[in-house]
Amino acid sequence: MAVMEISIVPIGTKSPSLSRYVAGILNFLEKEKDIKYQLTSMGTIIEATSTEKLLSVAAKMHAIPFSEEVKRVVTTIKLDERKDKELTMEGKVKSVEEKLKKN
Amino acid sequence: MAVMEISIVPIGTKSPSLSRYVAGILNFLEKEKDIKYQLTSMGTIIEATSTEKLLSVAAKMHAIPFSEEVKRVVTTIKLDERKDKELTMEGKVKSVEEKLKKN
Amino acid sequence: MAVMEISIVPIGTKSPSLSRYVAGILNFLEKEKDIKYQLTSMGTIIEATSTEKLLSVAAKMHAIPFSEEVKRVVTTIKLDERKDKELTMEGKVKSVEEKLKKN
Amino acid sequence: MAVMEISIVPIGTKSPSLSRYVAGILNFLEKEKDIKYQLTSMGTIIEATSTEKLLSVAAKMHAIPFSEEVKRVVTTIKLDERKDKELTMEGKVKSVEEKLKKN
Numbered sequence: 347m348a349v350m351e352i353s354i355v356p357i358g359t360k361s362p363s364l365s366r367y368v369a370g371i372l373n374f375l376e377k378e379k380d381i382k383y384q385l386t387s388m389g390t391i392i393e394a395t396s397t398e399k400l401l402s403v404a405a406k407m408h409a410i411p412f413s414e415e416v417k418r419v420v421t422t423i424k425l426d427e428r429k430d431k432e433l434t435m436e437g438k439v440k441s442v443e444e445k446l447k448k449n
Numbered sequence: 450m451a452v453m454e455i456s457i458v459p460i461g462t463k464s465p466s467l468s469r470y471v472a473g474i475l476n477f478l479e480k481e482k483d484i485k486y487q488l489t490s491m492g493t494i495i496e497a498t499s500t501e502k503l504l505s506v507a508a509k510m511h512a513i514p515f516s517e518e519v520k521r522v523v524t525t526i527k528l529d530e531r532k533d534k535e536l537t538m539e540g541k542v543k544s545v546e547e548k549l550k551k552n
Numbered sequence: 553m554a555v556m557e558i559s560i561v562p563i564g565t566k567s568p569s570l571s572r573y574v575a576g577i578l579n580f581l582e583k584e585k586d587i588k589y590q591l592t593s594m595g596t597i598i599e600a601t602s603t604e605k606l607l608s609v610a611a612k613m614h615a616i617p618f619s620e621e622v623k624r625v626v627t628t629i630k631l632d633e634r635k636d637k638e639l640t641m642e643g644k645v646k647s648v649e650e651k652l653k654k655n
Numbered sequence: 656m657a658v659m660e661i662s663i664v665p666i667g668t669k670s671p672s673l674s675r676y677v678a679g680i681l682n683f684l685e686k687e688k689d690i691k692y693q694l695t696s697m698g699t700i701i702e703a704t705s706t707e708k709l710l711s712v713a714a715k716m717h718a719i720p721f722s723e724e725v726k727r728v729v730t731t732i733k734l735d736e737r738k739d740k741e742l743t744m745e746g747k748v749k750s751v752e753e754k755l756k757k758n
Contacts, residue, residue: 358671465564
């Protein structure tokens, strides 16, 4: 189980608004199997059973803006993988929240 | 109005679990004025009226693990600032969701 | 042609020194074909003919610390790809330096 | 002693070429005191005596493209700070190279 955060930034778009590109990428993610994902205001967080699966999804997401006349894309990816216990989007947040309650 | 994502990683902790450090940082954020924040599974997203305010909060967050016998901290920050319209955590997500509905 | 920067951070290593892990990863890179790479003080920059190649190398690099009793790895990747002209590590720096000379 | 990597990406520039913005930022860095810096193909690495100094330089760098009619800037910052020994750009690379020779 691994968790990835990804943010895809098209460069050289006339407008500073990027939401239509993000929407196009989310349309792709909706059809992708064997992943969970969550849109945040700074990127998309994706959970899958392996790093290989996550990076394969990342490569497809990164390619999408090129099909819409974009000439350059800068993509930032953060991978978090742990072998000693299950790592999930939900579990990571819960683990912090439990420690907050104890204080 | 600017939005920042920040992730603080203590290095050389005996355990691979970092949630107690994240909880310590969130305790600090709770008392900080003039910001909004949201914990995600990959970092913390913070909104404030200026980049200077955000980076001043970032410097304080980055310093917290050093007070708990940590010797090295790697912090990743992403700043998003826009001058032509208001940029908020909520507005950024809404803007994408509106485009998704239209499709 | 695409360029990637990658930084691999093992978590829960008792020591704050990570250079032996970085050295292990560079030993792997030396044997990898069809790439160019450069070690910097903040990561490794790699150039290859496609994003797929770069991400396949990234997956292998990310897996290396797990073979040395590390239980958690956080990897940050930045991909820069451009379709309207060749993008190389050398060309990107040269392009900035030419603009600096003109000023 | 702390080391920072920073990458400043103006959004909505009609052209996918960003080198003139990077050159403008480097012109600023040249005049800045009490720092060392190095341009790489994926960002700029800066060394200073404190995180506060580094983030103050980062805030000024992030603001520069707004003065050239750019409406949105996305800046990525990675801070590496260590309290148990001196951390420098040169020392970090040397430490890895020494381990490579031993193998």
